[in-house]
Amino acid sequence: MEQIxxxxxxxxxxxxxxxxxxxxxxxxxxxxxxxxxxxxxxxAGFGVVPVSIVLSLAAARFFHxxxxxxxxxxxxxxxxxxxTGGYALTGVFLGxxxxxxxxxxxxxxxxxxxxxxxMSLAGAAGIAVGRQASFFNSSDRGQVVESVRSxxxxxxxxxxxxxxxxxRLATFLIQAMVAAVLFVVLxxxxxxxxxxxxxxxxxxxxxxxxxYGASQVxxxxxxxxSLFFRSNGFVSVVQVLGALxxxxxxxxxxxxxxxxxxxxxWYLLLWLAMAAGIGGAGYMEYYVQxxxxxxxxxxxxxxxxxxxxxxxxxxxxxxxxxxxxRMSKTK
Numbered sequence: 555m556e557q558i559x560x561x562x563x564x565x566x567x568x569x570x571x572x573x574x575x576x577x578x579x580x581x582x583x584x585x586x587x588x589x590x591x592x593x594x595x596x597x598a599g600f601g602v603v604p605v606s607i608v609l610s611l612a613a614a615r616f617f618h619x620x621x622x623x624x625x626x627x628x629x630x631x632x633x634x635x636x637x638t639g640g641y642a643l644t645g646v647f648l649g650x651x652x653x654x655x656x657x658x659x660x661x662x663x664x665x666x667x668x669x670x671x672x673m674s675l676a677g678a679a680g681i682a683v684g685r686q687a688s689f690f691n692s693s694d695r696g697q698v699v700e701s702v703r704s705x706x707x708x709x710x711x712x713x714x715x716x717x718x719x720x721x722r723l724a725t726f727l728i729q730a731m732v733a734a735v736l737f738v739v740l741x742x743x744x745x746x747x748x749x750x751x752x753x754x755x756x757x758x759x760x761x762x763x764x765x766y767g768a769s770q771v772x773x774x775x776x777x778x779x780s781l782f783f784r785s786n787g788f789v790s791v792v793q794v795l796g797a798l799x800x801x802x803x804x805x806x807x808x809x810x811x812x813x814x815x816x817x818x819x820w821y822l823l824l825w826l827a828m829a830a831g832i833g834g835a836g837y838m839e840y841y842v843q844x845x846x847x848x849x850x851x852x853x854x855x856x857x858x859x860x861x862x863x864x865x866x867x868x869x870x871x872x873x874x875x876x877x878x879x880r881m882s883k884t885k
Contacts, residue, residue, distance in 0.1 A: 557690040569690035573683065578607075581680025588672040592748065598663035602653050606673075609656075610649025617642035621781035621791060642781055643681070644795055650677070667756030674762040675744060678737035681766075685733065688726035696723025696776035697846065706731060725776050732769045736762060754875065760803040764867060767799030768860040772853055775839055793839070797832070800860070804828060804867045811874035828866050834859035 560567040582603055589599045612633065618640045619625075619632040626632035626639060654669045663669060688694040692711050698720050699708045709724040740758060747753040774780050774792040781791045811821065835856045842852035 570687045573687035573690070577680045577684030577687070580683050581676045583676075584679045585672050585676035588675060589669060592672065593663070593665070593668060595663050598657055598669070601662055602657050602669065605656060606650045606653030608649075609652045610646040611636070611641070612645070613649040613652070614641035614643065614645030615639065617645045617648075617781065617791065620784065623784075642791075643684075644781075644792060647677075665755060667759065671744070671755060671758040674759040675737065675740055678733045678740065678762060678766070681733035682730050682737055685726045685730035693779055694726035694729070695778060696725045697778070697849065699723055722778075723776055725773055729769070729773055732773070733766070736765055740765075757871070760806060761868070761871075763799035764803035764864060767796035768864050770796040771800075771835060771839075771860060772857050775842065775856075776849075776853070788843075800832070800863060800867070804863070804870070807867055807871040807874055811870050814874050824866055824870060828863050831859040831863040831866070835863075 556568040556570050558566055559569045559572055585603070586599055590596060593599070615632060615636065619629060621642070622640065623632075632639060650673050651670065654666055654673065657663055658666045658669075685694070689709070692714075695709070695711055699722065702708050703710075703721045706724060706727045708721045709727065710719050711722050712718070713720055740762060744753070744758050771793050774790050774796070780793075783789050783791060783794075808821075808825065838852045838856040838859065842849055842856075845852070
């Protein structure tokens, strides 16, 4: 049930829509401030905003339709009628990437990595605001929690069938707090790298995808309204994409490490430790789905495993950046 904010004749405006609009505005403002400061390219900066908005809306609706096809009359209706239905945040990530890539192909800017860095930091701000839209509906909640009944851990929800008030894990608020922390920490780090002249374009985007992806692997598991793949109905789309974000950062930073410092046998220990962390997190997901009464233990171990993978990946990045590129041999 969506809470109504304003009614003007036949026009109804919901609080959910207001918060999401504010989140979009925050993300756009932060993006323009960051991108214009580091690039000075106003044409690309202002040009990518409307393109990304259109592509993000379409992609967000597509992902929601894919997992919630029963909520629409059909694919055409879902992609053309935006007065009803929902959206998936995953589509916003894709839409922004496609918008930045399209303008790169058109020659309006030459540095895709720089633009994606600015989009990532601005996106963290937008998510921190946008997730709070769930204060005004019953979405993005976890299981019933009996031991705690206060924010930021739980939030009351009225059961639509029984009418009873249930105190459920406030997944949406935890997601908002994680995004806010990422925005502050990565923002300060990015500013420091700029000031010291050590910024490497693309790194902020990869670190954001890795950290945010790791958080969503855990948090999306707690939701009662996750989006699942049609092929099985129980594997979360968000969890899989979050894991891919971790893998992308790990692979690219490892590639840089080998390129800059050469291969060393002890690198295998780092990669094996990362694989063990990912495997441990995967096992705990299997564990918690069968022993929901031990959720605190399972999610704590899962978080520790993924946290270790993130720290190891950052170590690999640091080692790779410290090394100097190897000179290619000429014949």
